[in-house]
Structure formats: structure tokens, C-alpha cells
Amino acid sequence: MPSTITLECQNLSKQFGDFHAVRNISCRIPQGSFFSILGPSGCGKTTLLRMLAGFLEPDSGDIAIHGQSMSNVPPNRRPVNMVFQHLALFPMMNVGDNVAYGLKRRKVGKAEIRRRVAEVLERIGLPGIASKSVDQLSGGQKQRIAIARCLILEPEVLLLDEPLGALDLKLREHMKVELKKLQQAFGATFVYITHDQSEAMVMSDTVAVMNHGRFEQMGSPQALYYHPETAFVAGFVGDSNRFKGEIAGIDNGTASVRTECGQLLHGIPVDDSLPAGGKVDLFVRPEAIHLNPSSSQQAENTITGTVQTILFDGGNSRILVRENNTGSELQVLLPQTREFQTIQQGASLNLSWAAMQSRVFQADDVA
Template sequence: MTPDLECRTLCKRFGDTLAVQDVSFSVAPGSFFSILGPSGCGKTTIMRMIAGFLEPTGGDIRIKGRSMLNVPPNKRPVNMVFQHLALFPMMNVADNIGYGLRRAGLPKSEIVRKVGEVLERIGLPGIGSRRVDELSGGQKQRVAIARCMVLEPDVLLLDEPLGALDLKLRERMKIELKSLQAAFDTTFVYITHDQSEALVMSDQIAVMNHGVFEQVGTARDLYYRPETAFVAGFVGDSNRWAGTVEQVDGSTVALRTAEGLLIRSRAQGKALAKGEAAEIFLRPEAIRVARDAADLAQFDNQVSGVVSSLLFNGAASRILVRDEVGEEIEVTLPQSGEFATLSRGAPVRIGWSGDQTTCFARQG
């Protein structure tokens, strides 16, 4: 099956700076693909090259198998939703949505029909005569998407469209965007620095750093099977230890931290050697809490400590445990039982399996 979007060894140079370095990926028809990374990593540059606002320094961009090199933005079968939605305040909702259709020269009756249909699909029937400034933030988001979707693009590009919304509305719009994408069955390419947006909405996610893709995969792949230290540290919350490999046994290593803690882990990426600098990552929810060592007999990592801080956040509440060498380890609290209401200063013992950690050679 021909991908809706394919980028082949895409590069972009600005003077001496290589902003995008040999990036290759493809997006299947009707899927939600996100590019996730910190500010300045190159994700917006990729988006602007796909849209045609920037010409690549090298490589190719193909939409449904057709190269877009030297094709102007207005001739590409894509449309784009920006962070600042750029709705026309002097026009009502229907005129905003129908703007592109009027520019294309469609008859008025056809425009009215298409605008009515797309308003139904975004769940806002009958608001075509309303002014833009009468809409809520979520309604404006949907109108901006409708203005793009009424033109029936092969690919819809979304440039951090939730960034200007308040937290509660942003959480709701993540679900709505995924539902809209399924309703239109159109390929969405979404860029964001917010990992929760990418994890919730995407079929595939590319994690980008310093102009390259570190890993491309599903949300579960990135969260549970990170391929690089950057992905392990950037996606989700993790405890992190740096140290030196003290033992190697097949794919299992034991790392001694600078403070003296010995942690067993599975190695990721290249094989690690004794004496090599490395770092280990562990999710807070992978750690179990107990009163004594007997209750943690199944775990090959056990640490004693005291609760140093309580981090209450409802279902995702956590504690910080200060271990015997003075390091703090973040632990997800159970929702019931004797450890659900631990207090500061309480002695605890925690344990985890080496199979639930990831270990990488330390860079730099």
C-alpha cells in the first residue's frame, strides 16, 4: 500500500546549521502520526518542508507516491492547522470554513452543502451564522480543523494546535482530535513537545532530538521499550541513575552508582562492558513498596529508605523515598492497602525487577 506521506533522507541546512539530518519515515493512510521532541529539535522545520513553506536541502517528500519537490504550497494536497488558529474575526463560522472553497471557485450552493456537512461531522451543526469571537476555545479548534478538512486534503498537518489552550481544555481536546481524525479518516501529522498529547492520540510517534529521529514506534513501544537513553528519559517519568558497569552476565548488567548503590538491569542497544559508563532508567510505577525484605523476595533490586516527600495527584500520586545512600527514588503509590496513605518519615523498603529497567551506554 502506498503511504499517504513518505519522507526520504530529508535534510535541511540553515547556513552552517544542519537542522534536519537524513530523516526518513512513512505514514500509512488514515493514521495519526506525531513528531515529538523538545523545542529546537527540527520538528517544525520538517512540517514546513512538507507544507512547502521551506525547500529541503536534500532528500524527497512524497504524498501518495508523488514527489512534492518544487511543488508550491497551494498545489500540494495538504492543509495545515497552526497553534494560533488564524480564523478570520470579520467572518462568521460558515464563511471561515468556506473560505478555501470560495477561493477554488465552487458554486455557492456547493459551498453551503459542504460547509453544512463538515459542521455536522465536527459536532457543531447549526452554528454557521455565529461569530468566531462567540465560540469557546474548543469550538474554535474544531472550526479551524473543519476549514482545512472541507478541502479534502490527503494529509492534514497540525503544528502544536493545543499549545495556547488551558490545561483542562487541552486534555479534552486530545480526545476530540483523535475522534475527529477517525471520523474524517484522514492522515494527521502532528507535531508537539508535549508527550501526553503524542501518547494519547498517535498510532505512531517519532521522537526527535537534534535533527534526527531517535525512535519511531507506538506509544507502548516508546514507553516500555525505549531504544535510546534520550527516549527513555524524554517519554514518561523515570528514575535515572548514572554509574559504572560492575558486572555483565549476558544481557543483564549490574551498575554501581557514584553514591555506591548497586542496580541490576537489562542492557539496551550495544553490549556493555565491565568498567563502562552507563545509565539506568526505571518507571516509578514499576517499583513495589513493602515493610521488609521477605515481601520483595522476587525482586533482584531492593532498597531501604524513608519517605522524604508526598506528591499527591489523585490516581497518579507518588512518594519520594530517600535510600540508604541519600538518593531519592520516585515511587507510584498503590491506590489501596496499607501503603496508600504513607506519611513523611515512614520507613519503607522498595524493590523492582531488573527486567523492568533499561540500561544504556552513557553518552558524552
């Protein structure tokens, strides 16, 4: 049975003077899903979110919620609510009054308000704190209260404008999990904007990667990570090593690529539109690279380098290796195995990876 589409955008565009903030955006967001818009600062994320909320009118295109156009519908009449980065809780009100604020504006009865506030506080895991001052809450608790204040109004769509941006790292990691749990518990449709790829990848059912006002690619976190469709997505989502190279030949959808390091890689999946001899950028993830001592026999698709830095990071370590021919620096991600512990700064190593782990794009496709 197909999913019900809660929110649909058709060819949305917005321009400020000569600046094109949003360019021809279209998407369909299923009911009860977590949809993230991921991109660098200035790519148009906030402008798009403000159009969804009704704070900005698009120059062209349409927004529909459950099939009903939102054209000329003011923000307070739209079935959406918004959580801002700075939360905007009222310090002069206690927790219960903050959560109940929207219900009071709708003139809901006092008994009904008390019941619904108690219910929503229970569901977000903070029962019995209605009488507390918001100043007594931790950062994570304030986040949940800000979300509860929106969810108690039962919006069709909850818009979240980088709500974790002001939190410290440990709390931000915790709240990523809590936000996903809340979204699933309430069955709400979340539209979340962020420049932090970890937030988008961990929480989302679907991620739209935005760049220069456009959606470069839209799909599951796994699809974006393992099958990027543009060089921008390959470089922005997750960490990647990038090599400049040239197509040496193409046969049945795979190519041989000669990199700037002099390495000839075979069997790389490519778009047939790439011409032989064309300049390309080749991307490979740090965890896809294998290290072997330089004294070992060199396998095909191998380059040599020298260990510059070893960065410990809990269960993994990030090894920075300087490639011997060009001096370019590569990142390698390794688990803390016994073999890894023998690697020392200054060691000479062979680096190799499976050709199928590479992604190749035309050189001018890099944003």
C-alpha cells in the first residue's frame, strides 16, 4: 500500500535581487517520515524552510499539505509548527505553561489543557515537571520541551531549524537519538535542516543534499553514502579522499583511471557518458583503504606513502598518509586491531582499495 504524502513541493523557487536562494525544488514527503535537508551555510536551506512555514512566499511553484495548496495561507493557518535553533521558550513561564501556550491561544478548556500537557510530558519522558521553571532544565530537557510545545498542537508537519546547533557535542549526540525516538513515538512528519551530515545520516529516512539552491541528490542515508550521484555529494556526505585523474579506457560500464599518483585503477564503475581521456575526480572513503608494509609485494591498484600522523578516536584511528609521488595527504580509517598497533609515524606503507569502492565524476562536476 503506497505511503500517504503529507508534504509536496513543486518547482519552488525564490530569488533575492540577483541571488537565487532556491532553484526549482520539488519533493514528496511521506506521512510519518523524517526528512532532512542537508547542505552548507548559504545553500538555501533556511529560505526553503521559511517558505514551508509560510514566512516567505515563493516566487514560483507550490507547496501542498495533504493535497491542499498552501498558496496565500498565512503561517498561523498552516498545519505546521516550527522548532527554532534557540528554542524560544518563555523564561517567565513554567514548563507546563510553555507546553500549553498554543492550546491557550486556541482557547482550549483548562481541564483539557491539563490532560494534554500531562500526556505529552509523559510521552517525551519528562512526567511531573509541569510546575518547574525552564531555567531549572538541562539543555536536552529544554529541547524536548520546545518540541513538546509544538507536538501538542498535532501539526501535520514539524519543521526543525538546526535545533541541536547550540548544544555541546556529547548532548548533541544524545539528542540525535532522542529526536528520532520522539519522531517515531508521535508518528509525526519531521522536516529537519542541518549542515551537520552526522545529524542527517543518523536520524533521517530520506536526506536531500542541497547546494546552490538545488537538491543535488535525494535518497536514503545509505544511498547517498555508498552511491553518490555528483562530486559534491561524494565530497560533502562523509569523509572522502579525492584524486585527480584521467579516463584511460571504458569497457562495459567500467573504466580504467590513471590517477595523479601514477596509479592505474581498473574496474571502476562509471557513467558511459564519460569520454576516454577525460579529466575526472575519483573519490574513495577512508575506511575502504587497506594498508600493507612497503616491504610486502605490491598488488595491483597500489600506491605508496609515509605515515604522517596517527589520530586516536576510540574504536578507530585515523591515519594521515603522505603519498610519495605528489605529496598529497590521504586519510585512512582503521579499527584498533593488533595489526594496527604496529604502525608507527614515519612508516612506509602500500595503500590499496577495491576498484568498486571508487566513485568517478567529471572534474568540472565539483562544486
